[in-house]
Amino acid sequence: MLYPENSIDKLGFTEVKELIKAHCLSIMGQQMVDKIQVMSNFDLISKFLSQASEFKNILQNDAALPITHFYDLKALANKARLEGAFLTEEEFFQVYASLNTVFAVIAYFNEREGQYPNLEALFEHLPIEKSIIRKIEQVIDTKGKIKSNASRDLADITAGIAKAEQDARRKIDQIYKNAISNNWTADGSLTVRDGRLCIPILAENKRKLKGFVHDESASGQTVYMEPEEVFTLNNRIRDLEFERRREIVKILTGLTDELRPYVTLLLSYHGLLTKLDFVRAKALFAIDIEGEMPQVVNEPKLKLVNARHPLLFLNFKKEHKTVVPLNVQIDDSTRIVVVSGPNAGGKSVCMKTVGLLQLMVQAGLLIPVDEASVVGVFRLFFVDIGDDQSIESDLSTYSAHLSKMKNFVENANAKSLILIDEFGTGTDPQFGGPIAEAVLESLNHKKVRGMVTTHYSNLKIFAGSAEGIENASMLFNNVEMKPLYMLEVGKPGSSYAFEIAQKIGLPQQVLSLAKNKISSGQKSVDTLLVGLEREKKEILDTRLKLDRQQRQVDTLLAENEKLKSYLEENKKVLIREARDEAKNIILNANKLVENTIAEIKNSNADKVKTKDLRETLNKELEKNTIKPAVTKSNPLDEEIKVGDWVKLIDSETSGQVLEIVKDNVIIAIGDLRTVAKRKRVQKIAKSTVPKEVRRSMSGSTSDMASFSPEIDVRGMRTEDALANIERLFDRAVMMSYGTLKIIHGKGDGILRKMIRQYLKKYEQVDRLEDEHADRGGDGITYVYLR
Structure with missing residues (x-):
């Protein structure tokens, strides 16, 4: 049951039905929408x-x-x-x-x-x-x-x-x-007259042809005849x-x-x-409306999480604006929520949102809330929105309100939902407030559920002390004097009457006179509420700031982990190459020493010859020994630019700067790329860099420029083809190429099979594919690298 019947219109449910009807494909579907009932x-x-x-x-x-x-x-x-x-x-x-x-x-x-x-x-x-x-x-x-x-x-x-x-x-x-x-005949062709195919005949010749005249031209010179x-x-x-x-x-x-x-x-x-x-x-x-199906329970309760008014949501959507979500709970412990706050702060919209969403659910419609929301079932709905003044029934605004209150008190029960806007208004506040409080107490005694909005301080005080009734307020920015449209449950809100009047421009002497006319108790209550609102606003701002800072910290941590893993990966590559280089140096040194000893033996330990051989040996050993680069001390804050040579402070590794991103420096070390913090690198003169390193860098750069990810191995023996492909594959991996093209021809397919078996053993290979049939088909293999 819904009382009064026009509450459907006042809550916006009729408009919702019209929007649903617009999606119907048939008149029958529209007729069903018209029959939707709560x-x-x-x-x-x-x-x-x-x-x-x-x-x-x-x-x-x-x-x-x-x-x-x-x-x-x-x-x-x-x-x-x-x-x-x-x-x-x-x-x-x-x-x-x-x-x-x-x-x-x-x-x-x-x-x-x-x-x-x-x-x-x-x-x-x-x-x-x-x-x-x-x-x-x-x-x-x-x-x-x-x-x-x-x-x-x-x-x-x-x-x-x-x-x-x-x-x-x-x-x-x-x-x-x-x-x-x-x-x-006259000019023209066969034509249709009175549904009959006719011949245009000159009027002077119409008696020469037997038939029936169906029409004639405007001049009368042509008649249209159907032959007999x-x-x-x-x-x-x-x-x-x-x-x-x-x-x-x-x-x-x-x-x-x-x-x-x-x-x-x-x-x-x-x-x-x-x-x-x-x-x-x-x-x-x-x-x-981005509607979801909430959890439905067979109890008179509701818990709305991030709820939006569907009609307001659609209007804001057109204007590319967002609706501030509503979070509210009505259950056995919090049966009635008394919402207070400034005018135009969103109290009525909040209450209408609760009422409309409840009606929609009980009519089988999805609602714009989070799926975590819980919506129960109410047997009766009692709504008091607007004045319902009636000349015919001789009802004033307040009389209409009282008539509804009488019905509410007599018929509402624990399975009812009441929605009362501007509770107690319409008469002298000195008497309207106590009557409203008495009605609220009576409804609470009957364990009725619902939401009411008010400006009356006595209702706020009563809600603060009565069990089952909870104060709530619409948040207000009392610095900018703007509503925030957010519902805060637990504390009443100030009406901000004097603050809003001051912003509008009411003369100061009028405001002072008004303040002197209110009681000291009321003044202190309103001052307390304003203070509470200010504290709530500060807490909200602080919480938002902390959330923003936490998101920034999380982002920095993620970037740090990514950079750390990148460095670890390059570190392994550098160590492996250093070991290989050291191994080669030792092998070369051993060969040099053995050759020197052999020559000394062959010269029968000739002193002059032995001395020359020792000097040659020392020179070769010094040449193959990597000495720490001696550089002049440069201040850490010296500007580093792309193209400069730098070395890592905690090692003797040197390279050339490719790119600078914020406080990170991307360095080319041979064919490798690494990233280091700005404070971990030191600028060095190009002359202090060993020639071998400079040559490898220039060679690497020219290699990259001349590198082609395509190879033709047609006519090669299998061993030669695989060796060439391996060299191409290694260079592609080092240079981070994504695709290779291998032209091996069709033939008997043996070379293609061997090449593909060989490539599949590498974990860097993601997949192998044939070329398009029009461009070589299975005679060409594309290699896609991870």
């Missing part, structure tokens, strides 16, 4: 919500439901029910198209059996009678016209009409040519057309008689199509 049956509410949620899932995540045609099958079935009546060609085509849609929908859900149980229940136990379609297909074609061979008689009549039309055309062409040769012989043939054609029409009626009547036993089934199919259109419209509206 229910209290928990099972029905859950079923309708689940249907809308499942359809929304189909629209967003599954293949499109094959809904193509929506016709009023009910009207067609009722017409077919009458003895002697028959459906027209177009009406049979509508039946045919509708049945195809029904069967396609049923097949769609059968393929997904168990995936959408609540939608499947719409056609549970509904038989698929395809014989109806087959009967219609024998008579009606795919364009909705009756087939020329629907019956033997119709085929004969149709053939007779075609022959007669050919004879008539042949005859009139013959007469027309004869008239032209005799110069009887053609007239007879055309009459034959018309007789055949009448005969054809009678045969069509006979066929359609017979087909309607065959359809009549299925009228009840057609009505069931109509119900399925109507319900699908209805549920589809609800799902589309849910997508518009």
Whole structure:
């Protein structure tokens, strides 16, 4: 029950229904939307919500439901029910198209059996009678016209009409040519008059041709005649057309008689199509408002998480603005929420949001909230919004309010939801406040649930001390004097009457006079509330600032971890190369020492020869020993630019700067790339860098410029081909190339097989693919690197 009845309009539920109707494909679906009612049956509410949620899932995540045609099958079935009546060609085509849609929908859900149980229940136990379609297909074609061979008689009549039309055309062409040769005709060609094909004849020659005059030109110089012989043939054609029409009626009547036993089934199919259109419209509206299915419980309670008013959400969406979400809870411990705060602060919108969303859920509609929200079921709704002043009933604004309060107190119970806007207004606050407090106490005693908005201080004080009633306020920025539209539960809010009046520009002497007229107790209460609001605003700002800082810290930590892993990866590569280089140096040194010893033995330990050999040995050893670069001390804050040579402070590794990103320096060390912090590198002179390092860098740079990710190994032996591919592969990995192209030819496919087996052993290889068939096919292999 909803009291008063116009509460549906005041909460915006009627407007919601109109928006849903706009998504319907059929009048039948729109009629179902008009019949939407607020229910209290928990099972029905859950079923309708689940249907809308499942359809929304189909629209967003599954293949499109094959809904193509929506016709009023009910009207067609009722017409077919009458003895002697028959459906027209177009009406049979509508039946045919509708049945195809029904069967396609049923097949769609059968393929997904168990995936959408609540939608499947719409056609549970509904038989698929395809014989109806087959009967219609024998008579009606795919364009909705009756087939020329629907019956033997119709085929004969149709053939007779075609022959007669050919004879008539042949005859009139013959007469027309004869008239032209005799110069009887006027300018122009054969033309149609009164549905008959006529010859334009000069008026002076009209008696030379036997026939019937159907029309004449405006000047009277030309008459349009139908020759006598053609007239007879055309009459034959018309007789055949009448005969054809009678045969069509006979066929359609017979087909309607065959359809009549299925009228009840057609009505069931109509119900399925109507319900699908209805549920589809609800799902589309849910997508518009970003609606979700909350948890529904069979108790008079609610917990809204990040709720938005759907109509306000749609309006803001058009303007590319966002709605401040609402979080509120009404249950056994917090039965009534008393919302206070400044005018235009959002109190009424907050209350209307709660009321409208509750109505929508109990009408089976998805609502714009988080899925964590919990919505219960209320048996009765009592709403007091607006003044409802009535001249006819001799009711003043306050009388109308009191009349509603009387009804609320007498009929509300623990399963009722009350919504009262501006509680207690309309009369002298000195008396209206106590009456409102008494009504609130009475409603609380009956354990009624709901939300009220007020400016009265006595109601705020009562809510602060009464069990089951909770104060709440709409947050307000008292520095900028702007509402924040956020609901804060637990504390009352100030009306900011003097602050708003001051901002508007009310004279200061008037404000001072007003402040002196209020009681000291009221003044202290309002001052306390303003202070609380200020503290809440500061806490909120601090919390937002901390959240922002935490996000920044998380981002920096993630970047640090990524940089650390990158450095660790390059560190392993550098160590491996250093070991290889050291190994080569030792091998070369050993060979040099052995060769020197051999030469000393061969020279029989000649002193001069031995001395020369020792000097040569020392020089070669010094050349192969990497000495720490001696550099002049440079201040750490010396500017480093791209192209400068630097070395890592904690090692003797040197390289050239490729890029500077914030406080990170990207360095090229041979074919490697590494990243280091600015404070960990030191600029050095290019002359202090060993020539071998400079040559390797220039060689690496030129190699990169000349590097080609394509190789042709056709005609090579397998061993040579693999060796060349290995060198290309190593360079590609070092230079971070993503793709290689290997041209090996087709032949017997042995070389291709060996190459691919060889490449698959590398973990850097992501996949191998053939070239396009038009450009070489399996004679070319593309190698994609990770």
